[in-house]
Amino acid sequence: MISTDICIIGAGPVGLFAVFEAGLLKMRCHLIDTLPQVGGQLSEIYPHKPIYDIPGYPEIKAQDLIDRLMEQIAPFEPGFTLGERVESLEKQDDGSFIVGTNDGSKVHCQVVVIAGGLGCFEPRKPEIDGLLNFEGKGVEYMVKNPENFRDKRVILAGGGDSALDWTIFLSDIAERVTLIHRGDTFRGAPDSAEKVHELANKGKIDLILQSNLLSVSGNGKLKEVSFTGRDQIKKSIETDYLIPLFGLSPKLGPIAGWGLNIDKSAIQVDTFDYSTNVERIYAIGDINTYPGKLKLILCGFHEAALMVQSAFKYVYPDQKLSFKYTTVYGVNAF
Secondary structure (H helix, E strand, C coil): CEECCEEEECCCHHHHHHHHHHHHCCCCEEEEECCCCCCHHHHHCCCCCEECCECCECCEEHHHHHHHHHHHHHHHCCEEEECCCEEEEEECCCCCEEEEECCCCEEEECEEEECCCCEEEEECCCCCECHHHHECCCECCCCCCHHHHCCCEEEEECCCHHHHHHHHHHCCCCCEEEEECCCCCCCCCHHHHHHHHHHHHCCCCEEECCCEEEEEEECCCEEEEEEECCCCCEEEEECCEEEECCCEEEECHHHHHCCCCEECCEEECECCCCECCCCCEEECHHHEECCCCCCCHHHHHHHHHHHHHHHHHHHCCCCCCCCCCHHHHCHHHC
8 A cells, every 4th residue: 555645636737746746745646647647638638739828938849847746746746646546535534545447546635636637528529420430530529649630730629728829830830721610709828819810811711700610521531610600500621530619528537426515517615625525635726716716727736835834734733834835944954
């Protein structure tokens, strides 16, 4: 059995940063993730996607951010159990927990931190005739390697940040990029939406608004996408790839049975310290919810910092927490 101070469920960016904050207070961490590598969605779904709202980085690719976080927490020597799903939680007489996985791994800890992003997630698939027949044959739900689309005709569908960001990024890689959106306005960042309109005005991409996807067709491989436009007339475009980006469908899995207060697949927390209604269990990052919640990585970093201050009392019940700025500790203290 693995013994640690804090067991973090989820090895995405917020879970990784929690290791750093805990390490500053001399608390050991062990992370469990169902994915075979660290990084969560950033590594699994869009490792090459540029991120613009991380302090100190005007732009950084998702995987590069994970690499920097791993470098930052290396001095604290966290443990990892990857490729395994958390299945059980057993509370002990002293208030601690034993966390169990589907492969039989067990982690004994004083505190559990749920940093599972959207939980067990899968892409939301639109109802389009023939879509399932072309999965992996021209229909993709994520962009893992942008080079796969170099000099190809690509149609993206959606109105959120992912659709906007990948439209901008692929406009310099693909032969032709078309963005289809069923509305007139976008849900993504206004700055990204403005860039997409500028690309369309310059003729670098095709932007089709107020349109709905109808069907896909081809002979063993995707060849054509059909849709209705503003005039409700059916039209078709030849393409090599269709990438529907309609978000992810979150599933909490076994965590949903732990007695936590849950609202629409998100865990309710107290914003004082991001604790749940179950003592010694915290939730940080996209998996939690509270009034005014913003699903941003930097917000998850803030939540992690406050969480460890509260968790300290369970790991060191006989000590008084004396927090100092990180510059006081010095590199050698790590």
